[in-house]
Amino acid sequence: MKPETQSRIGIYVCHCGGNISDYVDVAQVAAAVAQEPGVTISRTHMFTCSDAAQQEIIKDIQEQKLNGLVIASCSPKLHMYTFRAMAERAGVNPYQYVQVNLREQDSWAHTHHRDEATRKGIALVKAGIAKSRLSEPLVPLRVNTKPRVLVVGGGVTGLKTALALSDLGIAVDVVERSERLGGWVADWKKLYPTGQDGQALVAELEQALAQRANIKVHTQAKVTGRSGNLGDFTIRIRTPQGEQDLNVGALVMATGFAAYAPLPQEFGFGLPGVVTLPELKKSLSRGEPLQTSDGRPVKTLAFIYCVGSRQKKTAAQPQVNTHCSRTCCTAAAHLGLNLTGAYPALRQYHLYRDVRTYGKHELIFGENREKGAVYVRFDEKEPPVVSTEGAQLRVKVKDTLTRREELEIAADLVVLVTGMLPRENAELINILKVPVDRNGFFKEIHPKLRPVETVMDGLFIAGAAQSPRLIGEAVSSALAAVSKCGALLKKGYVDLEPMIAVVKTDKCTGCNACLGVCPYQAIEKTVCDGRDQVTVIPFSCKGCGACVPLCPENALDVKGYTDEQMTAAITALAQEAAV
Amino acid sequence: MTRVNAELLKTVEASGEFNAVACMNCGTCTALCPLGLTNLPREIFRDVVLGLEEKVLANVETVFSCLLCRMCQVNCPAEVKIADNVRTLRVHLNKTLHHL
Amino acid sequence: MAFPIRHLIGILADNQRLRGSVMPLGTGRLTAWAKGLSLPRGGSRVIYTGHMYQMMPSLASMEAGLGLMADTPVTRLMGWGRFFNRFVNLSFFLTWPSGRQQAQYDLRLKKIAQSLRQAGIQFGYLYEKELYTGALVYDLGLDEVFKKHAQRVWAMFQKHGVRSVITVDPHTTEMLREVYPKVVPGFQLEVKSYLEVLAESGWTPPQALTEAVTLHDSCIYARTLQVSAQPRAVLAKGPLVDSPDHAGAATHCCGGPAESLYPHKAETVAAERINQLAARGCDTVAVLCPICLHNLEKAGRARGIRVKDFSEIIG
Incomplete structure (x- = not known):
């Protein structure tokens, strides 16, 4: 701790052009704190954030050799970085600058009590001074980043991520659980809307991959361990060739999706001739003809939509998939259209709840209808019932578009349009600490503004592992993740806020009470001088302070917001209130 | 319970243009009909598409009482040629039911 | 039936x-x-x-x-x-x-x-x-x-x-x-x-017309053939031409096409249309089609509305 006598603090109280001074007597505030211990200078400005005011403050700092600053103005959300930068320019450690919020927390809140507002203003500034007196100079934490990325998943999303990173000059390790690359797309033909062959698309990516010296592909690989932090992770993987450690600066999770597997009897699943959409697509891609379970040609085809998607919780089924898989309506319409091309006499009935062929996919829905596919809308409360009568399948459905007429469709094949689920990856998620949402998909920090970042710094997500997606959408998110990797790794280092938790080794008893509460897994057990203790991983800690109040020994502190500083600030406030 | 039958639509289409598949059942036609016909056009069209022949035959009077005033047709958001479809249905019924 | x-x-x-x-x-x-x-x-x-x-x-x-x-x-x-x-x-x-x-x-x-x-x-x-x-x-x-x-x-x-x-x-x-x-x-x-x-020729009726009329558009003229501005142009210099609710492409049918097969339905529709036309306050309604004329004439009689063919307004 720094002796108080050495403090040379400058106080600047802002009018904010009347926003503050209309209700708070700023001159009185400045005068009232001028004699506080450690205060060297106390002034007011019309606009403290103006260039002229900043120049004056810088001059004061240099002439008066100030080592602390308290600016009583607006919310730190608005100008904290402005004044930190000014402090740095003037040679004061930016973390020894304290902003007191005299606008949102005082003048705007007390427009009808001017005298009281001025009294409160004095108290707030005195609290700021108390905090400033105990402030320490801090330096940002610099991480030297490794120009290498681990991509988990070798489907189209993962491969496209790898290629784009390679384009940026960043080396890539791709780990793929199965024996081959390409994921689902490698099993598909004719993709919407170009009609391109999925197998050809994967071959194209693999060919490009082979040209790159800075991409390493590990198939039949499994992630078995993780250590390190943003910019410098060590990931252990196991392949048939053995175990190895990969030192990477960031990770991109592109583990893709799993198809929903219907339960026995669900919409007739298990009856001969009842198949899922992925099964049928695979069979057709293998070149097999469209035929019934006993090899007859299919004359009438019935699709049942929303199988395994948009489910409602019931007492019997509390664990359900509430999400819409959003791709399946388009996939079924596209398959329908392809089949109409191959089998013009085929009759198709599409039994749906709501058609969600959003955006341009609406065209394929329209085309499918124009070419004769009949769409029948059912109510989720009265789902279609599939049964057999001899070799023929019978689908009974109440059509809400036709007076809820109960229709019976004699179908040769029933296709269950199953949705997308996250892959079963519990172990991987546990090792890499990937945040997931309630349906098990990877979870971003912010769905709109930070769509590929996670709360785990340096761990990005892409593709259908995050939510159901079409190929183009998955690739878009892959490229977004690539750009975030590039921004993180290309500079060679990254500076992190130094306001993180620290352990007072003389007080920590190693009780581990803090371990479970850290949302970032930034606290680890350790042994110090033969005693069990905990230690904070500096680059993982975000200074949230969740651990501090849990410590029974008061052995934890957050830099910049130490217990001592906060106590001093509260005491100053309390003293003013008592006057 | 009614068994769907794709043949009816094919037979009707043989009598002329019939573009009812674009119908999205919004009900604009029903709301605008000066005759207040409730099951024409969308319900009958749907019966045709699904092949519910007996429903169509139960509504011959409705099909022939349409004024062909086109109030529904010019306002149909799905651009279904409603009045033209009604005429096609009349052609179909005259051939198959009235033997004319 | x-x-x-x-x-x-x-x-x-x-x-x-x-x-x-x-x-x-x-x-x-x-x-x-x-x-x-x-x-x-x-x-x-x-x-x-x-x-x-x-x-x-x-x-x-x-x-x-x-x-x-x-x-x-x-x-x-x-x-x-x-x-x-x-x-x-x-x-x-x-x-x-x-x-x-x-x-x-x-x-x-x-x-x-x-x-x-x-x-x-x-x-x-x-x-x-x-x-x-x-x-x-x-x-x-x-x-x-x-x-x-x-x-x-x-x-x-x-x-x-x-x-x-x-x-x-x-x-x-x-x-x-x-x-x-x-x-x-x-x-x-x-x-x-x-x-x-007539509208293309720019012709307007030579004799001074003083009586205001409410114009009933024909379904086929207004919706299929885009003829609804022309009769109004011909009468531009003449009497006030007032359009009812449901005019132009939104015109309401006279009921006439149902006449030959369903006379009673035709009457109902005609009565409704005459009500709309009468609501404008003119005693005279001009029509552009002989079927409209015939069908609305009957319904008009009951309401004291005179229904005239367009030719009678201009000639």
Whole structure:
């Protein structure tokens, strides 16, 4: 701790052009704190954030050799970085600058009590001074980043991520659980809307991959361990060739999706001739003809939509998939259209709840209808019932578009349009600490503004592992993740806020009470001088302070917001209130 | 319970243009009909598409009482040629039911 | 079912097939309107009545009879009616149009021709050679009969060297402009309604018109043929033309097309439309189509509204 006598603090109280001074007597505030211990200078400005005011403050700092600053103005959300930068320019450690919020927390809140507002203003500034007196100079934490990325998943999303990173000059390790690359797309033909062959698309990516010296592909690989932090992770993987450690600066999770597997009897699943959409697509891609379970040609085809998607919780089924898989309506319409091309006499009935062929996919829905596919809308409360009568399948459905007429469709094949689920990856998620949402998909920090970042710094997500997606959408998110990797790794280092938790080794008893509460897994057990203790991983800690109040020994502190500083600030406030 | 039958639509289409598949059942036609016909056009069209022949035959009077005033047709958001479809249905019924 | 429509449609189809029109009338009755006008016979441009105006009094008389029969056991005899109609033109016996009505409809045609002449338009007339277009059989879905008839009509135009026609009602206009080109191979004819011809010529009625009228748009003119500004343009200098709720492309049907098969339904629709027209506060309603005229006239009487043909407003 720094002796108080050495403090040379400058106080600047802002009018904010009347926003503050209309209700708070700023001159009185400045005068009232001028004699506080450690205060060297106390002034007011019309606009403290103006260039002229900043120049004056810088001059004061240099002439008066100030080592602390308290600016009583607006919310730190608005100008904290402005004044930190000014402090740095003037040679004061930016973390020894304290902003007191005299606008949102005082003048705007007390427009009808001017005298009281001025009294409160004095108290707030005195609290700021108390905090400033105990402030320490801090330096940002610099991480030297490794120009290498681990991509988990070798489907189209993962491969496209790898290629784009390679384009940026960043080396890539791709780990793929199965024996081959390409994921689902490698099993598909004719993709919407170009009609391109999925197998050809994967071959194209693999060919490009082979040209790159800075991409390493590990198939039949499994992630078995993780250590390190943003910019410098060590990931252990196991392949048939053995175990190895990969030192990477960031990770991109592109583990893709799993198809929903219907339960026995669900919409007739298990009856001969009842198949899922992925099964049928695979069979057709293998070149097999469209035929019934006993090899007859299919004359009438019935699709049942929303199988395994948009489910409602019931007492019997509390664990359900509430999400819409959003791709399946388009996939079924596209398959329908392809089949109409191959089998013009085929009759198709599409039994749906709501058609969600959003955006341009609406065209394929329209085309499918124009070419004769009949769409029948059912109510989720009265789902279609599939049964057999001899070799023929019978689908009974109440059509809400036709007076809820109960229709019976004699179908040769029933296709269950199953949705997308996250892959079963519990172990991987546990090792890499990937945040997931309630349906098990990877979870971003912010769905709109930070769509590929996670709360785990340096761990990005892409593709259908995050939510159901079409190929183009998955690739878009892959490229977004690539750009975030590039921004993180290309500079060679990254500076992190130094306001993180620290352990007072003389007080920590190693009780581990803090371990479970850290949302970032930034606290680890350790042994110090033969005693069990905990230690904070500096680059993982975000200074949230969740651990501090849990410590029974008061052995934890957050830099910049130490217990001592906060106590001093509260005491100053309390003293003013008592006057 | 009614068994769907794709043949009816094919037979009707043989009598002329019939573009009812674009119908999205919004009900604009029903709301605008000066005759207040409730099951024409969308319900009958749907019966045709699904092949519910007996429903169509139960509504011959409705099909022939349409004024062909086109109030529904010019306002149909799905651009279904409603009045033209009604005429096609009349052609179909005259051939198959009235033997004319 | 109020009527065994199968037999009714059958009679209309037989008439069209055997006698060239749903309502076969003698040529004297069809051409009487042109007496005294000295219209040149034929020519490359002719006025084409399509028989709609001339037919209205007979249709009215037949409908009155059918209206009485509707929902009665007599309808069971319709099958016999159709059988006999094949050999004897029953409409000749069944319909007794009043002479006064016939004269009124003829006068309307005459006024149309006179207005066209005043506007300086040159045209001839095909007199007894003119044929009905088959509009009703087309609307009723009697395509085979209609197609054969349409060929005859086209042959008639070709034979007389007609290249351009001025029509007087929306149904005939729609048939010749929209339907014939689709069903008759090689069909080519300039088709304009007299409303369009008058509006293009810039003609306005010479005599000062003072009476305000509410204009009822025809479904087919307004929605299919985009004719609704033209009659208003012709009357621009004349009396106030007021449009009701549901005007132009949103016009409300007069109910007339249901007249021949469902007279009672037609009445209901007409009454509703007259209410909308009467709500504007004018005592006079102008119509552009003989079917609208006939159907609204009856409904108007009950409300004290006078329904006039457009030709009577301008001529």
